[in-house]
Amino acid sequence: MVNRETKPKNWPSSLPYLKVPRYSKNLTPEQLQLVRQQPRAGTVHVIPANEPRGPTSVAKITPIVNPSHPANGQAGLLAARDLKPGQLIVQYIGELHSSCSAEDVAEHSQSDYDLWIDRDAGVAVDASRAGCEARFVNDFRGVADRPNAEFREVWDAARKERGIAVFVLPERKGTKARSGPQTKSGIKKGSEILVSYGKGFWGGRNGGQTDAGDCNEQQTSS
Numbered sequence: 001m002v003n004r005e006t007k008p009k010n011w012p013s014s015l016p017y018l019k020v021p022r023y024s025k026n027l028t029p030e031q032l033q034l035v036r037q038q039p040r041a042g043t044v045h046v047i048p049a050n051e052p053r054g055p056t057s058v059a060k061i062t063p064i065v066n067p068s069h070p071a072n073g074q075a076g077l078l079a080a081r082d083l084k085p086g087q088l089i090v091q092y093i094g095e096l097h098s099s100c101s102a103e104d105v106a107e108h109s110q111s112d113y114d115l116w117i118d119r120d121a122g123v124a125v126d127a128s129r130a131g132c133e134a135r136f137v138n139d140f141r142g143v144a145d146r147p148n149a150e151f152r153e154v155w156d157a158a159r160k161e162r163g164i165a166v167f168v169l170p171e172r173k174g175t176k177a178r179s180g181p182q183t184k185s186g187i188k189k190g191s192e193i194l195v196s197y198g199k200g201f202w203g204g205r206n207g208g209q210t211d212a213g214d215c216n217e218q219q220t221s222s
Contacts, residue, residue, distance in 0.1 A: 006054070006055075007055060008055040008056070008060070008061050008132075008133050009060060009061065010060070010061040010062065010063065011061060016129075016130035017055075017130075017131075017132065018093045018130050018131055018132055019053040019093070019132070020053065020093065020159065021094060021095065021125065021159075021163070022094070022095040022096070022130060023095070023096050024095060024096060024097035024098060024101070024104050026097065026098045026100075026101035026103055026104045027096060027097065027098050027101075027123065028100070030121075031098060031100070031118075031121050031122060031123050034118055034120075034121040034123070035096070035118055035121060035123050035161055035162045036160055036161050036162070037162075038155055038160070039153070039155055039162065044152070044153045044154055044155050044162075045088060045152065045153075045154045045155070045167070046154070046155045047088075047091065047154055047155065047157060047158070047163075047165070048157055049157040049158040050158075051158070053158075055132075056089070056090045056133055057080060057081075058079065058080055058081055058083060058089060058090075059077050059079055059080055059089055059193060060077070060078055060133075061075050061077060061133055061136050062076055062077070062078045062192075063075050064076050068142075069142070069143060070138070070139070070141065070143065071138050076136055076137075076138045076192045076193075077090075077133055077134070077136040077137045077138070077193045078191065078192050078193065079187045079188065079189050079190065079192075079193060080189065081189050082187070082188055082189050083168045083186050083187040084185075084186050085168055085169065085170050085185045085186050086167060086168055086169075086170045087167065087168045087186070088165055088166075088167055089134075089165070089166040089168060089193060090132060090133050090165065090166050091154065091156070091163055091164070091166075092115060092125060092131075092132075092134040092135075092151065092163065092164040092166060093125075093127065093134065093163075094113065094125045094126050094127030094128070094129075094130060094131040094135070095126050095129065095130060096117065096123060096124070097124060097125075097126060098122055098123060099122040099123075099124060100122040108124070108126045108128075111126045111128040112128065113127040113135050114126040114128070115151060115164050116164075117153075117162055117164060118162065125163070125164060134166050137149065137166055137194070137195050138192065138194055139194065139195065139196060139197040140194035140195065140196060141196075143192065143194055144192075147194045147195050147196045148168065148169055148187050148191070148193065148194055149166050149167060149168055149193045149194060149195050150167055150169055150195055150196070151165070151166060152164070152165060152166075152167050166193065166195065168186055168187055171185040171186075
């Protein structure tokens with residue numbers, strides 16, 4: 001669902017808001033062909049071609065003013081209404097780029113907003129310089145006992161392209177927050193939407209090394 005605003009409330013004025021991805025000039029035709037191969041029916045969530053694009057009405061960007069929160073002084077994404085287990089929250093939009101390009105590696109290697117779309121093809125999406133609400137989803141560590149949402153692959157029927165989106169965890173993976181509204185299934189209105197950035201993200205920030213320019217190794221993943 002979307003609202004009628006062109007940008008979400010609390011969106012940074014200096015950051016471009018995207019409804020569709022940008023594409024690096026360094027992506028090869030072969031890479032684009034691979035991410036535009038539709039997955040087998042039933043294997044990923046399909047975003048319908050007629051789905052409205054723009055600010056979502058199910059989540060809101062909210063400044064964090066809590067000294068104990070790891071992202072204090074920054075922002076997080078909170079549920080604007082009760083969200084059901086497995087529900088799509090928002091697609092992760094940014095710049096699609098290549099890990100096979102030295103230029104792209106140099107530009108995106110230090111990003112905290114970079115996610116794989118296809119590791120084998122060497123294609124990732126980075127929301128550090130432009131994106132949508134999904135870039136404000138924080139890691140659960142230091143906030144809750146476990147995540148209440150996750151990144152999952154999607155097929156965008158309008159663009160005929162694979163992508164990544166944020167979903168509420170299925171019921172079997174429920175969450176129990178340390179503070180605020182709590183639920184064992186879904187996410188309650190006003191609760192922060194939290195994912196796991198994964199070991200690769202934190203390893204890279206604790207002295208981990210990556211192979212620059214290698215098509216099989218993404219520089220950062222968040």
